[in-house]
Amino acid sequence: MRERRPVRCAILLLSPGVVWILFALVLPSVFLIAFAFATVGPYGLPHWPPSVSAIKRLAGFGMLGWSPDNLIILGRSAVEAGLATLAVIGIAYPVAGFVGLCSSRWRLPLVFLLIAPSWTNQVVRAIAWMNLLAPHTPLSTLASSLGFISQSVGLVPSRFAVFVGLVYNFLPFMVLPLIVAFGRVDRAQIRAARDLYAGPIRVFSHAVWPQTRSGVLIGTILVAIPAFGMYTVPRLLGGGQSMMIGEFIAAQFAGGADWPLGAAAALSLMALTMIGVAILRRLAVESADDLRVLL
Amino acid sequence: MASNVGLRAVDKTFADGTRALDGVDLDVPGGQLFTVLGPSGCGKSTALAIIAGLDQPTSGHVEIDGRDVTNLPAHRRQVNTVFQSYALFEHMNVADNIGFGLRMRGVKKPEIRRAVEDMAGFLRIRALLRSRIGQLSGGERQRVALARALVNAPRVLLLDEPLSALDAELRTALADELADVQRALGITLVFVTHDQAEAMKLGDRMAVMQTGRIVQTDTPRGIYEKPATAWLARFMGLGNLWPIRGYGADGRVYLDFTTLFGLEAEGDYVLVRPEMIALTTAPPRGPNDVTADIVQAVFAGPSIDYRLHCNGQRMRVLAPNDGRMIHAPGTCVTARIPVERAALINA
Ligand SMILES: Nc1ncnc2c1ncn2[C@@H]1O[C@H](COP(=O)(O)OP(=O)(O)OP(=O)(O)O)[C@@H](O)[C@H]1O
Numbered sequence A: 001m002r003e004r005r006p007v008r009c010a011i012l013l014l015s016p017g018v019v020w021i022l023f024a025l026v027l028p029s030v031f032l033i034a035f036a037f038a039t040v041g042p043y044g045l046p047h048w049p050p051s052v053s054a055i056k057r058l059a060g061f062g063m064l065g066w067s068p069d070n071l072i073i074l075g076r077s078a079v080e081a082g083l084a085t086l087a088v089i090g091i092a093y094p095v096a097g098f099v100g101l102c103s104s105r106w107r108l109p110l111v112f113l114l115i116a117p118s119w120t121n122q123v124v125r126a127i128a129w130m131n132l133l134a135p136h137t138p139l140s141t142l143a144s145s146l147g148f149i150s151q152s153v154g155l156v157p158s159r160f161a162v163f164v165g166l167v168y169n170f171l172p173f174m175v176l177p178l179i180v181a182f183g184r185v186d187r188a189q190i191r192a193a194r195d196l197y198a199g200p201i202r203v204f205s206h207a208v209w210p211q212t213r214s215g216v217l218i219g220t221i222l223v224a225i226p227a228f229g230m231y232t233v234p235r236l237l238g239g240g241q242s243m244m245i246g247e248f249i250a251a252q253f254a255g256g257a258d259w260p261l262g263a264a265a266a267l268s269l270m271a272l273t274m275i276g277v278a279i280l281r282r283l284a285v286e287s288a289d290d291l292r293v294l295l
Numbered sequence B: 001m002a003s004n005v006g007l008r009a010v011d012k013t014f015a016d017g018t019r020a021l022d023g024v025d026l027d028v029p030g031g032q033l034f035t036v037l038g039p040s041g042c043g044k045s046t047a048l049a050i051i052a053g054l055d056q057p058t059s060g061h062v063e064i065d066g067r068d069v070t071n072l073p074a075h076r077r078q079v080n081t082v083f084q085s086y087a088l089f090e091h092m093n094v095a096d097n098i099g100f101g102l103r104m105r106g107v108k109k110p111e112i113r114r115a116v117e118d119m120a121g122f123l124r125i126r127a128l129l130r131s132r133i134g135q136l137s138g139g140e141r142q143r144v145a146l147a148r149a150l151v152n153a154p155r156v157l158l159l160d161e162p163l164s165a166l167d168a169e170l171r172t173a174l175a176d177e178l179a180d181v182q183r184a185l186g187i188t189l190v191f192v193t194h195d196q197a198e199a200m201k202l203g204d205r206m207a208v209m210q211t212g213r214i215v216q217t218d219t220p221r222g223i224y225e226k227p228a229t230a231w232l233a234r235f236m237g238l239g240n241l242w243p244i245r246g247y248g249a250d251g252r253v254y255l256d257f258t259t260l261f262g263l264e265a266e267g268d269y270v271l272v273r274p275e276m277i278a279l280t281t282a283p284p285r286g287p288n289d290v291t292a293d294i295v296q297a298v299f300a301g302p303s304i305d306y307r308l309h310c311n312g313q314r315m316r317v318l319a320p321n322d323g324r325m326i327h328a329p330g331t332c333v334t335a336r337i338p339v340e341r342a343a344l345i346n347a
């Protein structure tokens, strides 16, 4: 009787989490996989018997033969997300370095300024960019006078606008982990490198970068994956010409409904994401980073 | 090989207004083990950083071998540091840590390997060369940090409290070893510590710092026998420091609890070391004998540490344990104050 108490207690304590995982994670995943292997019925709803027709259609095998359109969408999403992530790293790294090495008096106000814009809904922010990049705005005028676009078009909708929107949207997710990483940098190691004859560039590459690399990896996970499946930004700034996978999935469950195709696309998104995480995990394990705790 | 180091009127005020160094003059003779002693926050690490070129003085000069190097960047000074926290590169293994300085100076790989292995052999950490820093114990880290600095054959080696994180036994062992290393290599070694015994035991010469200033620079014996200020005497834990209340005819000195005869110089305090006072049960005979009550007697192995009261004044006596009698608390004894070996101290 006595020994059973802790066991019962543990079950009781764990149950909310277990229930949550069951209903919010396991069950939907089971449905998703099931739908992805169903046949499409009337109104685009999934029907049995199971088949791989949705997967085949996603890969581009239709009644009219093979077309790469869906794969192009998938590839474009990966490229857009990758480019946006690189740009986010390029902007966030120096910004976070400045903030993280700032005296603590200035750090909080600066962090506040950096994350304040993200308290506005992302739809609102995307619409704001629509206005900023519209024809006859200063940015569009500048771009057309430099010859990048013709006079009347404006910068939106375009792949460039999607890129700008993604970078803007995800910047805080890279900046914050990097500020934490920079704040934890052991300054003594910087001094040691200087003491041991390293000039500024090698102080950076041997003493600063190794201590902040895990921040970049965490930021990449937080940016690249959501950017890959992003819906609002490409929807509002891409104008349908440069559809990304998130938009594609949403379209299969609404408008011209085809649930099995949508489920198959979502499944492939998940698979690609997992491959990405596995690669990052490899990087983290190789460098014995504290990131291992996370992955 | 060994260089002498000088600080000339060095001030250091940090951006937040903290005045870490205040007119510091220091002369470290070449080839010696020089210790810098001072309480926490007195500016010891700052002084080392300025010698190494990792911090710039607000005013004043740094000299190495008589040459003004104040504006020479750290990587152009033949000075290396063992940092207070060791500051080892966590993402490199031990061998890469030790070889870092040579690598930065463009030494060829096989040569680096040989130098690293020799140094690791010298400090007996050869077995650790492939280990990650995270796996090392405190003592091992200390050796790696020492090797990383020494392998560059610096003319001056700065050590910032390298032993303070270690347990007492390891501490003594490594302190002896450091002194051996210094003698073997003949380099100039500046050793910072806040441990009085360590500073005295290791140093050929020592400087004592207090809130950004150097209070005294001398041999350990000189500082022990004639501390420059009362603060220093107290900080060194040197013993009985009694304020002088006045002077009388023929060398009389009035203290709170007695009058001493035959003191030569003048000062604000008289300092009498506890190990120099003799205790007897015989009645007072000489002019500088006083009666006192034993309050406490602590058995400390080779010596007995007595606390006494004498007309309301506290007194400490360290008597050799000669295996005979230990005075019990409550006993009244005679304390013989050796004025000829007392020091007069200014406030
Ligand atoms: N970068 C800095 N900015 C502002 N103040 C500093 C800085 N570095 C040190 N100080 C201050 O300067 C004073 C001297 O510091 P320092 O580190 O030299 O002391 P220390 O004698 O080495 O002390 P410890 O024995 O604790 O290591 C301290 O009051 C410290 O707070």
Ligand SMILES: [Mg+2]
Pocket: B044, B045, B046, B084, B160
């Ligand atoms: Mg210090």
